[in-house]
Amino acid sequence: MTHPSILDSIAFDAQGLVPAIAQQHDTGEVLMLAWMNREAVAETLATGRVCYYSRSRGALWRKGETSGQVQRLIELRLDCDGDALLLLLDQPGVACHTGRRDCFFRAPGPGGWREIADVKISPEVLYGQP
Amino acid sequence: MTHPSILDSIAFDAQGLVPAIAQQHDTGEVLMLAWMNREAVAETLATGRVCYYSRSRGALWRKGETSGQVQRLIELRLDCDGDALLLLLDQPGVACHTGRRDCFFRAPGPGGWREIADVKISPEVLYGQP
Numbered sequence: 001m002t003h004p005s006i007l008d009s010i011a012f013d014a015q016g017l018v019p020a021i022a023q024q025h026d027t028g029e030v031l032m033l034a035w036m037n038r039e040a041v042a043e044t045l046a047t048g049r050v051c052y053y054s055r056s057r058g059a060l061w062r063k064g065e066t067s068g069q070v071q072r073l074i075e076l077r078l079d080c081d082g083d084a085l086l087l088l089l090d091q092p093g094v095a096c097h098t099g100r101r102d103c104f105f106r107a108p109g110p111g112g113w114r115e116i117a118d119v120k121i122s123p124e125v126l127y128g129q130p
Numbered sequence: 131m132t133h134p135s136i137l138d139s140i141a142f143d144a145q146g147l148v149p150a151i152a153q154q155h156d157t158g159e160v161l162m163l164a165w166m167n168r169e170a171v172a173e174t175l176a177t178g179r180v181c182y183y184s185r186s187r188g189a190l191w192r193k194g195e196t197s198g199q200v201q202r203l204i205e206l207r208l209d210c211d212g213d214a215l216l217l218l219l220d221q222p223g224v225a226c227h228t229g230r231r232d233c234f235f236r237a238p239g240p241g242g243w244r245e246i247a248d249v250k251i252s253p254e255v256l257y258g259q260p
Binding site: 002003005006009019021023027028029030032033045075076077078079080081084086096097098100103104105106107108109110111112113116 | 132133135136139149151153157158159160162163175205206207208209210211214216226227228230233234235236237238239240241242243246
């Protein structure tokens, strides 16, 4: 049972959202940044399965519901200002919808952004053939 | 010289901002989450010293300008959607204005949030006596 003050202490923004950083708990890899609303935080704490809020779909997003790439929460952390979350979690497989381990696979190069990580699982496998 | 497409590929939000995760490059510690505007990204890439945008002050925030706790950029990363940045950096000392190593020092406990990290440098030392 989540203590009520846990949710009440989070400073959700004007859209009712808070940014959440997903970090692999044992390796320290920063996998992705997504957003949560109050309901997503509550569900994640209650179930241990990470649930975000999809701004594009305007709905709760249970990570892995279509790709199978589920995230299991190890520990939630709140920052000093209460307006950012850090999720220590276990992510087998890939976090990124492109099939890469993490979403931060672009770094500056002399000609613009260059890709620095390979696709591990093709999106066709992750999401099925169109 | 930063290639023009580097800045043009970042999807700044309606306020002209993008969230930036600060990660210690060698230990993997997630230190803080802050915000950057186009000018802050450009300055950070040009100087190698991390510059954010302070939403509370409405101005560029050269990390460490009052506390001395400067961050040196190792590498910038952009995520798949272009709307989040990961800063691999070197942060000696402390990142948090509370004097803790990182800002994510609260975790859920049975009675609400509990503090899980100690103050390393007192705010009085960081910011001077009031």
